[in-house]
Amino acid sequence: MSKKRMISIVIIVVIFIGGVAIFNGNEFQSTFLAKDKQSEAPVASNKVAVQVISPQKAAQGEGLHYKATLEADQEGIVSSKNSGKVISVLFNDGKQVTQGESLVILDDQDIKNQIKSAESQLEVSKASLQKSEASLENTQRSYDRTKILAQQGVVAQAELDNAETSLKMIKADIASSQANIQAAQTNIDNLKTGLADMIIRAPITGVMDGKNVSLGQFLAPGSVLGKVKDISVIDAAIEVDQALIQTIKIGQKARVKLNEDDTNNYEGIVKSINPSADPSSRAFKVKIQLNNEKLSLRPGVFAKVMLTDDVKVQKFVIPVALITGKEGDYSVYINDNGIVKKLAVTVGNLVNNQAEIKSGLQGNESIISTNLNMLQEGDEITVVSE
Structure with missing residues (x-):
């Protein structure tokens, strides 16, 4: 090759x-x-992708606001103690009256006649007593002589017994007359009290309200003729949710306005807090006492109360759309280490689609803001953005 x-x-x-x-x-x-x-x-997953937001701190105001109803601090019932025909009515609703002032006068002629009769009976009893007391002296001397003679054997025992019986009868007459005098005097005193009650007077100082009497009307004992309301001091009654009741204290300061446009502020303090909540609303009734010397505030009027807290309660703001539930049972969904958790909140004012959260949030929660209709408490989630 x-x-x-x-x-x-x-x-x-x-x-x-x-x-x-x-x-x-x-x-x-x-x-x-x-x-x-x-x-x-990518690995298939059943986790729902969500976005979360953090609650924003609300601007710290002067305190919490509540709707209130004004009430009289004291209220006295005007009622009749006796029966009788009304012959004079001395008041109308709205009249300022003082304690003890005459309001209604009843016909007192019958009770005056009873007093005259009782006084006559008293005089009869006194005369009977004087007669018995005069006889007592003679009867006592007669008995004493008879007793000495009986001891000497001059008179029989039977005569001494008769003298003793006469003495006892005189003493009994005296006791009866004294009892009659006491009864007659008591009756007169009661009648005179009843006579005084024929003039129905104001139980307290205040303003008349609820007039329910007219001339010629026949009153039965206990008939309610009206009310006297002391409005020199007015109470503003509010209802406080159970989640906030611990933040309110007796003596806490408050300010009251009749409406948003009212330029007058009325200073007050928390007067009372009901010890138990209303069984339906689960709210506590709280009364704020206001000085009303000028009588410019009236019972039954609606008002707005602002409690100025010594210890400020931090409130937060979140979009209204993130709140679920109904009034009295609101909640939000939060991310709890990848698990959906339902958190109860108390909602306050709503402004520009933003809800004020009075309680329930600490400020560090991650509130779920998307896919809320796909979530239930306990679901697993994936946070895609904040």
Whole structure:
């Protein structure tokens, strides 16, 4: 074989071996890349992708606001203690009266006649007592003499017994007359009290309200004729949710306005907090006492109360759309390490689609803001953005 032919054969073999190596290399590379791409393929998951937001701190105001109803601090019932015909009515609703002032007068002629009769009976009893007391002195002396004579044997025992009986009868008459006098005097005192009650007076100082009496009306004992309301001090009654009641204290300061446009502020303090909540609303009734010397505030009027907290309660703001539930049972969904958690909140004012959260949030929660209709408490989630 020639040298030239030998070189050609070697070249052909080298080329063949190189081609096989290149082919195998490309096949290996393709296989490796395919496996690598397969390893990068996404793994199927049931987690819901969500976005979250953080609650924003609300501008710290002067306190919490509540709707209130104004009430009289004290209320006295005007009622009749006796029966009788009304002969005079001395008041109308709205009249300012003082304690003890005459309001209604009843016909008292019958009770005056009873007093005269009782006084006559008293005089009879007194006269009877005087007569018995005069006889007592003579009867006592007669008994004493008879007793001495009986001891000396001058008179029989029977005569002494008769003298003793006469003495006992006189003493009994005296006791009876004294009892009659006491009874007659008690009756007179009661009648005079009843006579005084024929003038029905104001139980307290205040403003008349709820008039329920007219001339000629016959009243039975206990008839309610109206009310006297002391409005020199007014109470603003509010209802406080159970989640916030611990933030309110007796003596806490408050300000009251009749409406948003009212330029007058009435200063007050928390007067009372009901010890138990209303069974339906689960709210506590709280009363704020206001000085009303000018009588510009009236019972039954609606007002707005602002409690100025000594310890400020931090409130937060979140979009209204993130709140679920109904009034009294609001909540939000938060991310709790990849698990949906339902958190109860108390909602306050709503402004520009933003809800004030009075309680329930600490400020560090991640509140779920998307796909809320796909979530339930306990679901697994993936946070895609904040």
